[in-house]
Amino acid sequence: MKNNENMKEQEKQTKSLEEVFEAKIARDEKIEPKDWMPEKYRKTHIRQISQHAHSEIVGMLPEGNWITRAPSLRRKVALLAKVQDEAGHGLYLYSACETLGISREEMYEQLHSGKAKYSSIFNYPTLTWADMGAIGWLVDGAAIINQVPLCNTSFGPYARAMVRVCKEESFHQRQGYEIMMTLCNGTQEQKEMAQDALNRWWWPSLMMLGPTDDESTHTEQSMKWKLKRKTNDELRQQFIDQTVPQADILGLTIPDADLKYNNDTGHYDFGEIDWEEFWQVVKGHGMCNKERISARKNAWENGKWVRDAAVAYAEKQAEKQAVKKAV
């Protein structure tokens, strides 16, 4: 009898906590790490923030592929700085995620084992210098569209990290567009290189905004928690509407025969996305899935002795300090 009463009391408390929590979100107040939150909220945020962090650090690889071959010193320095920014984003996001009670090591394990996902776009290869332009312009462009609404998301540490991430991403996008612009104002060979990069990155960039609304499993709950403000299809349309005029300025052709401005809707109509390709890459069978994960695993496993050494050294130093104090 008494047990039953206790349970009821607990349920009542949880319910009132939940009400407080939901009222906070409704008032656009931030949820902070020490605040009570439903378990599902915590789990969803761990999933999304860690996935985002993984995307940043896996995303270093395709661009890192061109650092040693960048065509000028100015471009080499800019590319290095950009890839370094991505490492920085990874760092803030992992830290934000750690506040939810998961360690960085656990998150890495989830990435390495395939349990945690990262943005599929980074499983495409970077084949020419123009890919550095196309990635900045299109991939960072699509990322910004995805991420700007997150600056106002309900979880405080995530929202604050995103403010800084978005500022840097928008700089990267301009930098990528400027690479494309330089190529398009260059020789015939350079223009062809730019067009070829657009041909290869266009569709994967559209896929980056996620499956269509009827296929998207998390949208409804995420909207409620302000992890999402617009649906995937709305975001995709926004990306297309924004990017097509930019391609026109470059004098490049978007590789979609069905792309056409619709006077009635005020938006561009576009062709069918190859979702089979999308799912193939998501499921691990893109051109570079294996390479990307093995590069991350190698870095982590080959670095183990280094991390162990740092811990051992710090312990020895602490002991020495303690002995000194005791004397």
Next chain:
Amino acid sequence: MTNENLIQYIYSIADNSLILGQRLGELCGHGPTLETDIAITNIALDLLGQTRSYYQYVAELSKEDLTEDDVAFLRKEREYKNVLLVEQPNTDFAYIIARQYFFDVYHFLLLEKMMDSKNVNLQAIAKKSMKEVAYHKRFSGDWLKRLGDGTEESHQKMQQAVKDLWVYTDELFHMNEDDEIVTKAGFGIDNAALKDAYYQEIEALLKESTIEIPTTSYFQKGGKKGIHTEHMGYILADMQYMQRTYPDMKW
């Protein structure tokens, strides 16, 4: 002293920064932790920034119509004057740290003197770079201590790296003909005069790191005369790929 002497002298300083920056650039995204990844990229960025200042000055000095990129990307292997140390591969993190520390201590001593060069351009570059290199040296020295006096495994790896790279340290103090001429004119630095301070500083830190100081009396040399190790051709093949494949284009 001709401008050509001065240009060659600048190569013997700037090419070290370029080639080491290029080597560190290979590591971006592959470090043992995100924090070290970011720090190493920072060092690469500093070194490449310094390289640009030097090469822009070379472009000014040159009779030909050169840009910093012509200087960086369009020379033949023999025309690069970096020491052999900086072209050594990223074998493991211990090598990366030993190579960095051996270079940083020299680099710091060189810049300290270069701040008093009679050449205002070199003086200005030295002043700006000093702050950066002071940080590089702290980073590499701290890691050398951690690895040297960390675990048994890290100690062994650090010891091996120090032993293997030690043979490239002596070349840092060699003077080629251009170095001599430019130094006589009061623009350059007498490398040989840095040697004692260098080994004193390095040996003290190695001792603190519980690393044995190598005793070999055989050293490798050649880079300062343009005779490099087998690694150099591959570094240039990567670095020059775009400029060689697509000549005379703007990027």
